[in-house]
Amino acid sequence: MWTLQDAKNKFSAVVDAALAGTPQEVSRRGKPAVVVLSASDYQQLVQSAVETRESFAEHLLAFPVSDDNTEMERAQVTPRDVAF
Numbered sequence: 855m856w857t858l859q860d861a862k863n864k865f866s867a868v869v870d871a872a873l874a875g876t877p878q879e880v881s882r883r884g885k886p887a888v889v890v891l892s893a894s895d896y897q898q899l900v901q902s903a904v905e906t907r908e909s910f911a912e913h914l915l916a917f918p919v920s921d922d923n924t925e926m927e928r929a930q931v932t933p934r935d936v937a938f
Contacts, residue, residue: 856868856879857881861878861890868890877890
């Protein structure tokens with residue numbers, strides 16, 4: 855893992871390593887901050903996420919239902935008073 859200062863000083867080495875296929879982690883103030891990776895690796899991650907993402911309808915249909923298939927009980931919420 856690179857410190858931010860080292861990564862700034864040796865940015866070409868960080869980029870070269872990322873292009874060689876090894877993502878480079880950079881820390882800031884001792885905590886992991888960012889990862890530098892090649893554009894092709896990034897595109898693969900994005901494409902994979904798009905391909906595995908379910909549709910909004912599928913997400914809604916995945917919500918749990920009760921055992922007897924009746925509508926689930928909803929919390930009773932009282933709206934707060936708002937003064938204008």
